[in-house]
Amino acid sequence: MTQSIQGSEPSILEHLVAQNGIGTEFIDAWGNPATIDKSNQQKLLQTMGYPLDDERALEAKLEEEAIFEWQRPLNPVYVFRNGQPLMLTIRCPIGDAAQAHTIRLITESGEKSAVKFNPVDGELLATQEIDGIEWHQYQVRLELNVDIGYHDIALFLGRKKQQVSKLIIAPEKCFSPKAVEQGKKLWGLSVQLYCLRSERNWGIGDFSDLCFLAKQAASLGADFIGLNPIHQLYPANPDACSPYGPSSRRWLNYLYIDVEQVAGFDSKSVQAWMKNENVEQRLVALREKDWVDYIAVSELKLDALKLVFDEYKTRFLSKQTKQKKAFDAFIETGGESLDGLATFEALQMHLKSQGKDYWGWPVFPDKYKDANKPAVRQFTKKHAEEILFFKFLQWQAQLQFEQASKVATDAGMEIGLYRDLAVGVSDGSAEIWSNKSLYCTDVSVGAPPDILGPLGQKWGLPPMDPKVLVEQAYQPIIDLFHSNMHASGALRIDHAMALLRLWWVHNEDDASQGVYVNYPVDDLLAILALESQRNQALVIGEDLGTVPDEIREKLQDNGVYSYRVFFFEQAEDGGFFSPSHYPVQSMSTLTTHDMPTLIGYWHCDDLTLGKELGLYPDPDVLQSLFESRHENKQEILNTLHGHHSIGEHISRDVNYVGMSKDLNFGMQKHMAGGSSALLSLQLEDWLEMDKPVNIPGTFNEYPNWKRKLSRNLEEIFSRADLRALAGDLTHLRKQASS
Structure with a gap:
C-alpha cells in the first residue's frame, strides 16, 4: 500500500477493515488484550481483491462496489427468527419511492402470496447519489405470515420484476431430544471409525462395524456413538487421510462402505476375482496390521467396487427398477455438488493414470483448474461412466450410513449416531474446485498462539469469504448443515467459533501473523437451528481455545451444547473443577482426538x-x-x-x-x-x-x-x-x- 493512501485517506482502510469484518483486536488465550497488526490487515485486504498499491484502481473498485450495492433493490438473502417482524432493506431511485411495489412470496411448499407497499412509507435509512440520480434505502415491514423454512421473494415495480431473493425463517433454537429436555443424563462412546478392527472388515472400520458397535453399546446402556468426520477424502490419493482435511464435507468417505453388503458382490465375476487375486489372504494381512494401510485398502476396495458396479448396472440400472429410480433420485437431489465431486474424482484418477500431477486442483492442467471450464464439460461427456461410478459410491455410502443410524435407534439409543463437522476443506479439494469464488485460496484458517500451541496454528484450510457466502444466499452452509445432520442424532461442530470468526493467515506468513475475520454469526446460527430442528439433530459446539464470551453466550441461547474437556476445566489455583459444576447444556469428555x-x-x-x-x-x-x-x-x-x-x-x-x-x-x-447432559468416552481408554x-x-x-x-x-x-x-x-x- 502506498504512502499517499495511508496519509491522505486513512479512513478508507478503516472503512475496508470494518466492511469486510476484519478484526482489530481480541482477547488472547491468557486473557490479555491483543491488537492485530495493520500490515496483516492490509495484506488480507489485498487477498480479498483490493489493490491497495494503486490508488486509482482502489477508488474504482470501491465505486464499483458501492454502485452495485445501491442499485440492487433487495439483499441476496434475509434471515429472521420465527415470529420476528419481517423488516426488509429495500433500495430504489427517489422517483420510484412513492410508487406501488409488490413483494411476491413463494414458500418452499409452493404456496403463493403477495403484499403491496410504497417504499416511502418505510423508514429511510440512507441516501446516495449515483450518476445524478438519488437512491434511497428504506426499511420496510412486510405484513406476511410465513412459516419456518426457505422461501423465495420477488420484488415487482408494477409488473416489472426487480429482483428475486431468499427469505429464511428459522426457529428460536436448535433441537434437543425429549429425554435430555426431561433431565436424563446420557453417555456414549466416541470412535474414529477407521480405527475399528473386526473379524470381517477389509482392514479399515466400515459401516457394518458401526452397526455392530452401535447395537452392542446400546445393549450396555450407551445412548450414542460419536464419530470422527466421515467426509469424503481422496480416492486417487488415499494416504491423504486426515478426516479434518477432506475433499468434500458434504459427501461421505467411500472407504467406509462394506463392499460385501452391496448388491452384486455375490456375482460370479466378483467371486472369481476374489479367488484369482487371493483377496482373502490379502484381507487377513490388512486386518492384522496395527495401522490402517490406506493405499492397500483403497486399491482393494476400488477394484472390488468397480466390479460390483458393473454387476449392479446389469441387474438394476439397465432397466426401470426401483433401484434405478432411487439412484436417479439421489443424483437429482445431489445436484451440482454431486456432479462436481464425481467429476473431480474421475479427473484425478484420469490424471493419475496419465502420470501427471493429480493431488488437487492447483496442480491440474490449466484447462481443468476450474469446474466451469469448457474442457471439464468435455471431460464429463467423455468419461460419463467413471463419473457415474463415483456417484454410485456416494449413494451406497449414504444407504449404509442410514442403515447404521437405524440400527442405533432401533437398539434404543436416545441419540444414536452423532457426526463431526470439520472446520474446512483442504486447499486442493473438490469443494473449492467446484465453487472457487467462495474461497480465499491465498489464505489458511488457523488459530492464534495459545497454551497448547504457543506459535499459533495454520491448518491449510482455505476459508469461505463471508461476503461471497451472503451473495450465494448461504446455500453452501445450508447444504453443509443439512447433509451432515441427515440420519444423525447429533452434530458436533469442530471449532464452533468459526460461526463467529476465523483466524485467517496468509499462506506466506506464520500463524502468529493472522487476522480475525468475522462471519454473520446470527444468520449462521439461525440456519443451524433450522436444520437442527428439521433433522431432529442435537448440536454440540466445540468451543475450546481462544473463544470470546460472546460466542459462548450465543451458542447457549441458540440451544447449542458446549464441549467440556476434563483436563481443560481447571481453576486458577490449579485445581480441577468437579464435573458436577459443568453446564447441564454441555457434552463432557476426558480426552479428544x-x-x-x-x-x-x-x-x-x-x-x-x-x-x-x-x-x-x-x-x-x-x-x-x-x-x-x-x-x-x-x-x-x-x-x-x-x-x-x-x-x-x-x-x-x-x-x-x-x-x-x-x-x-x-x-x-x-x-x-x-x-453435563452428555458424556462421551473414548474406546481407546x-x-x-x-x-x-x-x-x-x-x-x-x-x-x-x-x-x-x-x-x-x-x-x-x-x-x-x-x-x-x-x-x-x-x-x-x-x-x-x-
Whole structure:
C-alpha cells in the first residue's frame, strides 16, 4: 500500500477493515488484550481483491462496489427468527419511492402470496447519489405470515420484476431430544471409525462395524456413538487421510462402505476375482496390521467396487427398477455438488493414470483448474461412466450410513449416531474446485498462539469469504448443515467459533501473523437451528481455545451444547473443577482426538514422543511442561479422592501412582456423576491404549489418523471388565439425572 493512501485517506482502510469484518483486536488465550497488526490487515485486504498499491484502481473498485450495492433493490438473502417482524432493506431511485411495489412470496411448499407497499412509507435509512440520480434505502415491514423454512421473494415495480431473493425463517433454537429436555443424563462412546478392527472388515472400520458397535453399546446402556468426520477424502490419493482435511464435507468417505453388503458382490465375476487375486489372504494381512494401510485398502476396495458396479448396472440400472429410480433420485437431489465431486474424482484418477500431477486442483492442467471450464464439460461427456461410478459410491455410502443410524435407534439409543463437522476443506479439494469464488485460496484458517500451541496454528484450510457466502444466499452452509445432520442424532461442530470468526493467515506468513475475520454469526446460527430442528439433530459446539464470551453466550441461547474437556476445566489455583459444576447444556469428555490417551497423559508419553519428533526444541520449555504435568496429576488425584471416585488403595501421592485400570475406570466414573447432559468416552481408554491417534503439529513425523484399536469389536464387548464399567456408567448417569 502506498504512502499517499495511508496519509491522505486513512479512513478508507478503516472503512475496508470494518466492511469486510476484519478484526482489530481480541482477547488472547491468557486473557490479555491483543491488537492485530495493520500490515496483516492490509495484506488480507489485498487477498480479498483490493489493490491497495494503486490508488486509482482502489477508488474504482470501491465505486464499483458501492454502485452495485445501491442499485440492487433487495439483499441476496434475509434471515429472521420465527415470529420476528419481517423488516426488509429495500433500495430504489427517489422517483420510484412513492410508487406501488409488490413483494411476491413463494414458500418452499409452493404456496403463493403477495403484499403491496410504497417504499416511502418505510423508514429511510440512507441516501446516495449515483450518476445524478438519488437512491434511497428504506426499511420496510412486510405484513406476511410465513412459516419456518426457505422461501423465495420477488420484488415487482408494477409488473416489472426487480429482483428475486431468499427469505429464511428459522426457529428460536436448535433441537434437543425429549429425554435430555426431561433431565436424563446420557453417555456414549466416541470412535474414529477407521480405527475399528473386526473379524470381517477389509482392514479399515466400515459401516457394518458401526452397526455392530452401535447395537452392542446400546445393549450396555450407551445412548450414542460419536464419530470422527466421515467426509469424503481422496480416492486417487488415499494416504491423504486426515478426516479434518477432506475433499468434500458434504459427501461421505467411500472407504467406509462394506463392499460385501452391496448388491452384486455375490456375482460370479466378483467371486472369481476374489479367488484369482487371493483377496482373502490379502484381507487377513490388512486386518492384522496395527495401522490402517490406506493405499492397500483403497486399491482393494476400488477394484472390488468397480466390479460390483458393473454387476449392479446389469441387474438394476439397465432397466426401470426401483433401484434405478432411487439412484436417479439421489443424483437429482445431489445436484451440482454431486456432479462436481464425481467429476473431480474421475479427473484425478484420469490424471493419475496419465502420470501427471493429480493431488488437487492447483496442480491440474490449466484447462481443468476450474469446474466451469469448457474442457471439464468435455471431460464429463467423455468419461460419463467413471463419473457415474463415483456417484454410485456416494449413494451406497449414504444407504449404509442410514442403515447404521437405524440400527442405533432401533437398539434404543436416545441419540444414536452423532457426526463431526470439520472446520474446512483442504486447499486442493473438490469443494473449492467446484465453487472457487467462495474461497480465499491465498489464505489458511488457523488459530492464534495459545497454551497448547504457543506459535499459533495454520491448518491449510482455505476459508469461505463471508461476503461471497451472503451473495450465494448461504446455500453452501445450508447444504453443509443439512447433509451432515441427515440420519444423525447429533452434530458436533469442530471449532464452533468459526460461526463467529476465523483466524485467517496468509499462506506466506506464520500463524502468529493472522487476522480475525468475522462471519454473520446470527444468520449462521439461525440456519443451524433450522436444520437442527428439521433433522431432529442435537448440536454440540466445540468451543475450546481462544473463544470470546460472546460466542459462548450465543451458542447457549441458540440451544447449542458446549464441549467440556476434563483436563481443560481447571481453576486458577490449579485445581480441577468437579464435573458436577459443568453446564447441564454441555457434552463432557476426558480426552479428544488431539490429546493423548489417559495412559499417554499420565505417563507423559505425549511429551516424550514430542521430544523425539522435535516438537519441543527448547529443553527448558519441555522441562516446564513435565513439571506442569506432574502438578496437574497431583491435582487430579486430589479431585478424584476428594469425590471418592477412586479407592484408598490408590495412593494420594502422585509419586507413587501409575496409570492402572482402577485409576482409568475411576476417572471415567468420576465424569459419569457430572451434570453435563452428555458424556462421551473414548474406546481407546476403555482398552487402556497408550498411542495417540493424532499428534497436532506433525505431518510425516507420525502416522496420524492410522492407528487402529488394539482389539477386535467382537472381543471388546465380551469382556467382563468392560461390561461392568458400562453398568457402572449407566448407574451413575441415572443417579446424576435424579
